[in-house]
Amino acid sequence: MGGYGDVQLLREDGLRLDGRKLDEMRPMTIEAGVLPAADGSAMVTHGLNVAVAAVYGPMEAHPRKIQRQDRAVIDVRYNMAPFSTSDRIRPGFNRRSREISKVTAEALESVVLCERYPRSKIRVEIEILAAEAGTRCAGLTAAAVALADAGIPMRDLIVGVASGKVEGIVVLDLDKAEDNYGQADLPVGILPNTGEIAFLQMDGDLSPDEYNLAMEYNFKAAAEIHEIMVDALKRRYEGGEN
């Protein structure tokens, strides 16, 4: 969090720079089954973010040392395309993408019925094609839809959603400027049916009250996003518009 106080992020009328209300998220679209080569896939556009997830497996787990005798492991790779950001990113893994991959995998392992597939591996590939703040949440949402699209049994979907703080005010779904100059960011992965949380990160500065409000915004948005996810899966399998 930059936390620089000299950049104005809220307008005189109380709305945000892009005209959104405090608890309004950027527009989101989700499509399931976008990659023919994959066992399951999804594309999420969220504001200007574009995240694609592919699922392969369950398949034999290798290298052998990652194998678990009692359950499947989920192998997640979160990767940003070199052209996804303002300055080109050198291809390959970095510390940030490794960490996001790890916590995303752990979140997905919390909902997938891994014990159905002992000694196997489920590969989840998340590719960020365009980034405008909030890519880990878009990636997590895409991964959940892709797993469902692959027919892998899950206790629930996971919805990736974030709130944060700009100019001392809690807002839902930070955009690029708000992420760069805001004071806090709280990305979470919510199980929409049970209301549990499988993914949690935060940086910046939030009071307990601000945390509660940010979470309230997150849960409200998660319900909205959940409908979009379900709709994407229905369109894929009920022969709707597609």
Next chain:
Amino acid sequence: MVELVPTLLRQELSRLAEDDLRLDGRGQWEGREVTLETDCLYNAEGSAKVVMGDTIVYAGVKFELRTPWPDRPAQGSLMCGAELRPVAHRKYEPGPPSPQSIELGRVVDRGIRESGCIDMESLCIVPGEKVWGVMIDIHVLSDGGNIFDACGLAAIAALRTAVVPAERFDVGEDYTLKVKGTPIMASFTRVGGRYVYDPSEEEELGGDERIHITLGDEGHLHSLQKGLRGVFTPAEFAEIFGVAHLRCVELRKLVANQEGN
């Protein structure tokens, strides 16, 4: 299993080839439908998405300021790389760039570079000090066969829509990159003993060597590549060259039409 499936597939492909048939019902020189979308990615200075059957490829162009090579002080540079990310197929694994992806990137790079469609001197800002480096990154998202042609098409289409971000780097006003031609690649794989244009995933799995031909606007050759194990005759090349010529003209029109929109 690794050996068994291709063996059965090879037999089937040979049987079909005898009757001049292909697995998906196409003619020998018939390509799959191609859709092209440009300017589709925020943050990329030029971008394109190509869908060819089950193959999906994105290309994005980025610019950076750099000091020129000492032996070419008044020229910018062009680099084209392809990544076969594990997202694209279960056969791709994470790790450093594979020989396959290096070959792919370099064949596409040569076709664009050697066609001379980018005037390297126009990328110079201050001779000996500051030039533009143009980077084309190709991202294969779904490998449904013939990723070479899809990558070549995405790369040139993205390049042709690129806007030089001069304002962001404080070196003047943004302007559209000048690209003087549209080099197009056409690829052939030997399947069941004869060449076919635009191989599918199964045809590649049960096929032999492949040949990639990149042609410029005037029909001149700008890059050739033979890959995998196998040999071909001059007569075979002459035949596929004729097909490549026709197909490249069609695909060049597709790029032009997309720009016209």
